[in-house]
Amino acid sequence: MIESMIIGILEQGFIYGIMAMGVYITYTILDFPDLSVDGTFPLGIAVCFVMISHAMDPWLALLAAFAAGCIAGAFTGIFNVKLRIRNLLCGILTMTALYSVNYGIVGKASDFLGMDSVTIFSMTERFFPGHSALYSKLAVIIVIAIASKFALDWYMRTKSGFLLRSVGDNEGLVITLAKNPGTIKIIGLSIANGLVALAGAVYCQYSRAFNVGSGTGTVVMGLAAVIIGTTVFRKLKFMRVTTGVLLGMIVYKACISIALAAGLRSQDTNFMITVLFIVTLVINEFFVKKKKAGVKRNG
Amino acid sequence: MVELSAVDKTFNQGTIDEKVLFDGFSIKIEQGEFVAVIGSNGSGKTTMLNIISGSAAVDGGKVLLGGTEINGMKDYKRALRIGRVFQAPAMGTCSSMTIWENLSIADNKGRPFGLSFGLNRKRKDFYRSQLEFLGMGLENRLDTLAGALSGGQRQALALIMATLVRPELLLLDEHTAALDPKAADIVMELTDKVVKEKKITSLMVTHNLRYAVEYGTRTIMMHEGKIVLDVSGQERTDTDIDDYLKIFNEISLEKGNSL
Ligand SMILES: Nc1ncnc2c1ncn2[C@@H]1O[C@H](COP(=O)(O)OP(=O)(O)O)[C@@H](O)[C@H]1O
Ligand SMILES: [Mg+2]
Numbered sequence: 001m002i003e004s005m006i007i008g009i010l011e012q013g014f015i016y017g018i019m020a021m022g023v024y025i026t027y028t029i030l031d032f033p034d035l036s037v038d039g040t041f042p043l044g045i046a047v048c049f050v051m052i053s054h055a056m057d058p059w060l061a062l063l064a065a066f067a068a069g070c071i072a073g074a075f076t077g078i079f080n081v082k083l084r085i086r087n088l089l090c091g092i093l094t095m096t097a098l099y100s101v102n103y104g105i106v107g108k109a110s111d112f113l114g115m116d117s118v119t120i121f122s123m124t125e126r127f128f129p130g131h132s133a134l135y136s137k138l139a140v141i142i143v144i145a146i147a148s149k150f151a152l153d154w155y156m157r158t159k160s161g162f163l164l165r166s167v168g169d170n171e172g173l174v175i176t177l178a179k180n181p182g183t184i185k186i187i188g189l190s191i192a193n194g195l196v197a198l199a200g201a202v203y204c205q206y207s208r209a210f211n212v213g214s215g216t217g218t219v220v221m222g223l224a225a226v227i228i229g230t231t232v233f234r235k236l237k238f239m240r241v242t243t244g245v246l247l248g249m250i251v252y253k254a255c256i257s258i259a260l261a262a263g264l265r266s267q268d269t270n271f272m273i274t275v276l277f278i279v280t281l282v283i284n285e286f287f288v289k290k291k292k293a294g295v296k297r298n299g
Numbered sequence: 300m301v302e303l304s305a306v307d308k309t310f311n312q313g314t315i316d317e318k319v320l321f322d323g324f325s326i327k328i329e330q331g332e333f334v335a336v337i338g339s340n341g342s343g344k345t346t347m348l349n350i351i352s353g354s355a356a357v358d359g360g361k362v363l364l365g366g367t368e369i370n371g372m373k374d375y376k377r378a379l380r381i382g383r384v385f386q387a388p389a390m391g392t393c394s395s396m397t398i399w400e401n402l403s404i405a406d407n408k409g410r411p412f413g414l415s416f417g418l419n420r421k422r423k424d425f426y427r428s429q430l431e432f433l434g435m436g437l438e439n440r441l442d443t444l445a446g447a448l449s450g451g452q453r454q455a456l457a458l459i460m461a462t463l464v465r466p467e468l469l470l471l472d473e474h475t476a477a478l479d480p481k482a483a484d485i486v487m488e489l490t491d492k493v494v495k496e497k498k499i500t501s502l503m504v505t506h507n508l509r510y511a512v513e514y515g516t517r518t519i520m521m522h523e524g525k526i527v528l529d530v531s532g533q534e535r536t537d538t539d540i541d542d543y544l545k546i547f548n549e550i551s552l553e554k555g556n557s558l
Pocket of ligand 1 (some may be wrong): 310311318320338339340341342343344345346347
C-alpha cells in the first residue's frame with residue numbers, strides 16, 4: 001500500500017517534473033510568465049494519443065509531441081516579440097487556441113487508448129520480472145526525466161544556452177552582443193513548451209487517456225515545483241537547479257497525495273494548491289531578497 | 300567615422316510634456332578620435348549616444364556610420380560595429396553568469412552562438428591576464444558570479460567585455476559615475492589603455508571634468524541640445540578645468556539653471 005503510493009508519487013513527480021523544467025526556463029530564466037503550458041501539456045497528450053492509436057512508434061510519439069510543443073511555444077514568443085502583445089496575454093492566447101487544436105487532433109473531448117495499443121511502458125515491462133514489475137513504469141519515467149534534465153543542462157552550457165540565460169537577466173547585454181533578444185526569447189519559449197508537451201506525451205502513455213481539459217492547473221503546479229526547487233533546494237550547492245526542480249515536483253506531488261490520503265476531497269485540491277502556492281510565494285519573497293534589481297536598458 | 304547630420308529629436312510630441320531636444324543637431328567624429336563629452340544634466344548627452352547606438356530613433360536628419368546612413372538599422376545590428384558601456388555596472392554584465400562565462404559570450408560577439416560549448420577554455424589564460432591588469436584580484440575568481448562583484452569590479456569587467464572583440468566605435472555613458480573615486484580612476488585608466496591599444500574611436504560622456512581634460516583628444520560641451528564648445532589639439536591643451544567651469548557658470552547665469 002505504502003510502496004505503491006510512493007511509486008505513484010515518484011512516477012507522477014518525474015513526469016510532471018519534466019514539465020516543471022519547461023516552466024523553469026520561462027519563469028526563472030526568461031522572466032516570462034508563460035500560461036501556454038496549460039495548453040501545451042494536453043497538446044503533448046493529444047499528439048501522442050493519436051499516434052499511438054494509429055499504432056505508430058511510441059518513442060517517435062514522444063519526439064513528435066516535443067516538436068509540436070516547440071511550435072506552440074514559438075507562437076507564444078512570436079505574439080510577444082513580433083506582435084508586441086503583453087507576455088501574460090500571449091500565453092493565454094496560445095492556451096485558448098490550443099484547446100480547439102487539441103480537440104481537433106483527437107476529434108473528441110476524451111478517449112482511452114485501446115487495450116492492445118503499444119506504449120513505451122508495454123514495450124519495456126517484460127524487462128521487469130516478478131516483484132520488480134511494480135517499478136517498471138517508474139524506471140522508464142526516470143530514464144526519460146533524467147535524460148531530459150541532462151539535455152537541458154547541456155544546452156544551458158552551450159553558446160546558445162548562454163544567450164538564453166543572459167536574455168532574461170539583461171536584455172541590453174544581448175543587444176550589445178549584436179544578437180536579437182526577441183529571437184532568443186522565441187527559442188526559449190519553444191524549448192520550454194517542447195519539454196511541457198514531452199511531459200504530456202509521457203503522461204498520455206502512462207494514463208492511457210486523453211481529456212481535452214486535462215491541462216488546467218498545469219502551470220500552477222509547475223510554478224510550485226520551480227519555487228520549491230529554486231528556494232528549498234538552492235541551498236544545496238552541489239546540485240543543479242534542474243535537479244532541484246525535479247525534486248520540487250516530487251515534494252509537491254507527495255504533499256498532494258498525503259493530503260488526499262488524509263481525507264482531502266479531490267475536488268478541493270485546486271483550492272489547496274492555490275493556498276499552498278501563495279504561501280510558498282510569500283515565504284519566497286520573505287527570505288529571498290529581490291534579485292536583479294535595476295537592470296534596465298539605458299537606465 | 301560617425302556623424303549625426305541635422306538630427307531632430309522631440310520627446311512626447313503633441314502632448315503637454317512635449318520636449319524639443321535636438322533641432323538640427325550635427326556632430327562629426329573622425330576615425331581615431333577619443334571625444335570627451337561634458338554638459339549639464341538633461342543637455343542630451345545620453346540621447347545622443349542612444350541615437351548613435353540605435354536605441355532611440357530620430358525624427359529627422361541622418362545618422363551615418365563609416366559614411367553609410369544607418370537610420371533604419373536595428374540597435375542589435377549596429378552593435379556589431381559599436382561597443383557600449385552604461386552608467387549602471389549591472390547593465391554591462393550578466394549577473395547570473397560567472398566572470399568566465401561573461402567573458403566567453405563577449406568574446407564570441409559577431410560569431411554564431413550555436414550548440415558548441417559556451418565556455419572558452421582556450422582563452423582562459425588570456426582572460427586572466429586581462430583581469431590581472433586591473434589589480435582587483437579578479438584573475439583568481441573566474442568562477443565567481445558577476446552579480447557578486449562590487450560596482451567597480453563589474454564595470455571594469457563590462458569594459459573588458461565591450462572591447463574584447465574590437466568595436467569600430469565605443470560609446471561610454473558616464474561609466475565611472477556610479478563608482479567610488481578609486482574604482483572610477485581604475486576604470487578610467489583601463490578605458491584609456493584599451494582605447495589607445497586597440498585604436499578604438501570613442502565617445503565618452505563624463506561628469507568628471509578632470510577626466511575630460513586629462514583623457515581623450517577632443518572635448519565637447521553640450522547644453523540644452525546644442526554643442527556650446529568643441530575643442531581639440533592645441534586649443535584643448537590650453538583649456539583647463541577652470542576655463543570649462545567658467546563657461547558652465549556663464550551658461551547657467553544666462554539660462555538660469557545649474558550644472
Ligand atoms: N525617453 C524620454 N522621454 C521623455 N523625455 C526624455 C526621454 N529621454 C530623455 N528625455 C529628455 O531629454 C532631455 C535630455 O536627456 P538626456 O539625453 O538623458 O540628458 P543627459 O544625458 O545629458 O543628462 C532631458 O530633458 C530629458 O528629460
Ligand atoms: Mg545621461
